[in-house]
Amino acid sequence: MRRVPHLTGLEELDIAGKGVALNHNVNSWKYNRQFISRALLTPSFSAYAVIWSQRLVEEMMEFWKDASNDDGCFETDLVEWAHRFTTDSITHFTTGKKIHAVEALHVELLASKNKIPKKCSTNNLTNATRLFKSIRTLVIGIYFFIIVPSWMRNYLPFLSNTNKNYLKNRDWLFNKFDEIIKQRRKEIEHTPRDQPLRLDMLTSMITINTDRSLRKFDEEHCKPLTDEEIRGTLWETWVAGMDTTANLFTFIVYYLAHYPDILKRLREELDQFFEKLGDRQLDYKSLSKLVYTEAILKEVSRILTPAPYTARNSTAEDVLEGCVWPEETQYIINLHGINHSKELWDKPEKFNPDRWLDDTKSEKLMPYVVFGGGRRVCPGRKLTIIELKCLIAIIYHKLDIELVDEKASLKTRFILLRSFYDLQVRIKSRKID
Numbered sequence: 070m071r072r073v074p075h076l077t078g079l080e081e082l083d084i085a086g087k088g089v090a091l092n093h094n095v096n097s098w099k100y101n102r103q104f105i106s107r108a109l110l111t112p113s114f115s116a117y118a119v120i121w122s123q124r125l126v127e128e129m130m131e132f133w134k135d136a137s138n139d140d141g142c143f144e145t146d147l148v149e150w151a152h153r154f155t156t157d158s159i160t161h162f163t164t165g166k167k168i169h170a171v172e173a174l175h176v177e178l179l180a181s182k183n184k185i186p187k188k189c190s191t192n193n194l195t196n197a198t199r200l201f202k203s204i205r206t207l208v209i210g211i212y213f214f215i216i217v218p219s220w221m222r223n224y225l226p227f228l229s230n231t232n233k234n235y236l237k238n239r240d241w242l243f244n245k246f247d248e249i250i251k252q253r254r255k256e257i258e259h260t261p262r263d264q265p266l267r268l269d270m271l272t273s274m275i276t277i278n279t280d281r282s283l284r285k286f287d288e289e290h291c292k293p294l295t296d297e298e299i300r301g302t303l304w305e306t307w308v309a310g311m312d313t314t315a316n317l318f319t320f321i322v323y324y325l326a327h328y329p330d331i332l333k334r335l336r337e338e339l340d341q342f343f344e345k346l347g348d349r350q351l352d353y354k355s356l357s358k359l360v361y362t363e364a365i366l367k368e369v370s371r372i373l374t375p376a377p378y379t380a381r382n383s384t385a386e387d388v389l390e391g392c393v394w395p396e397e398t399q400y401i402i403n404l405h406g407i408n409h410s411k412e413l414w415d416k417p418e419k420f421n422p423d424r425w426l427d428d429t430k431s432e433k434l435m436p437y438v439v440f441g442g443g444r445r446v447c448p449g450r451k452l453t454i455i456e457l458k459c460l461i462a463i464i465y466h467k468l469d470i471e472l473v474d475e476k477a478s479l480k481t482r483f484i485l486l487r488s489f490y491d492l493q494v495r496i497k498s499r500k501i502d
């Protein structure tokens with residue numbers, strides 16, 4: 070099943086038939102998808118993801134500390150930090166190198182207040198913010214190219230400039246991706262054959278069907294991938310993994326600020342958890358003990374489903390509800406609706422993490438569709454849970470996060486994804502009751 074049909078806008082952007090999420094070619098989707106699944110869904114990746122998520126959270130918290138006023142408080146827009154955090158994590162998890170988007174934000178915020186960071190950076194931050202912003206612009210450009218017909222984009226004077234700017238941005242960004250791919254190719258070439266290679270997604274895409282490959286795919290796909298093919302899967306994974314997880318994190322912070330009893334129970338779980346953990350490293354197995362943390366995460370994602378809709382485009386005729394639906398029918402699946410159905414959930418509008426702790430009901434039978442379902446289910450679901458558990462556990466164990474204006478209404482927007490466009494928070498060391 071495809072998600073979207075063949076769209077000329079995607080062809081003009083030169084992204085049709087590539088990658089996964091927007092790929093209308095089922096055969097090439099299947100081939101590309103296995104790189105993501107194999108890279109992100111193995112137990113060794115989960116173990117690695119816990120260690121690195123922890124490092125990234127601690128690094129971000131150090132920046133917050135550095136940016137605090139004399140009274141130990143730091144007021145900021147959490148939305149920006151969340152998106153920078155997931156940018157660093159997804160770039161690291163797919164290529165072995167992060168782009169330092171969080172650090173770049175820290176340096177920029179301090180500079181705007183005529184301050185300098187306590188520690189001098191050893192990283193190249195020149196392109197971090199530009200790359201981060203360029204990815205966002207690419208996403209908006211994709212909507213623009215899908216929604217606005219070609220003749221309007223190309224011939225209406227006020228739209229043709231926008232059209233050109235989106236293409237210019239795409240060229241700049243894709244060039245950056247190509248540099249990343251080429252650099253890794255070089256590193257692999259210079260790695261002696263008896264030395265094992267890093268097992269990230271980029272490396273497995275570069276080495277497939279070469280003499281450095283650990284496996285072969287099938288007869289049909291027996292050639293190495295070109296830079297262009299690799300880029301298609303890489304940028305889509307970055308885009309899919311950035312905003313979704315970042316948005317969900319900010320939703321969780323918002324809910325915890327509005328439900329003090331739930332926050333108190335969360336803290337009880339975290340205090341016991343970290344006391345038991347002692348000096349040991351956080352690992353995947355220990356993370357599974359955070360059942361209330363996970364219940365909060367699931368409940369917030371059910372209530373404010375980050376990706377409220379998904380789609381399927383049929384490749385053959387179907388019979389559904391007694392009607393015949395021709396090939397190429399576009400089905401829109403209302404994930405938010407399923408997550409709020411009165412038939413499926415007890416009091417669906419109530420924010421109730423406890424519904425996930427009912428031992429009498431198997432969780433597998435819960436109609437939880439936040440990550441979609443079937444063969445095209447989100448391949449980043451496990452990573453999302455790891456990242457968010459690390460973020461919530463480490464931050465809420467050590468810090469207090471208050472909303473600057475508790476009475477402010479929810480500032481959400483919805484363009485395919487649901488997001489906050491601003492969440493002003495006050496961050497300070499945790500006050501133990």
Ligand code: HEM
Binds near residue numbers: 090310447450453
């Ligand atoms: C809160 C976090 C996330 C949410 C709510 C979410 C949600 C979704 C949903 C609803 C879909 C469509 C599934 C379907 O059509 O059945 C999807 C697809 C996808 N997601 Fe996620 N996602 C999240 C995080 C991630 C992360 C962290 C990654 C990457 C590491 C990722 C990569 C992808 C990709 C590549 C697809 C396309 C899969 C395909 O077409 O085969 N997602 N996601």
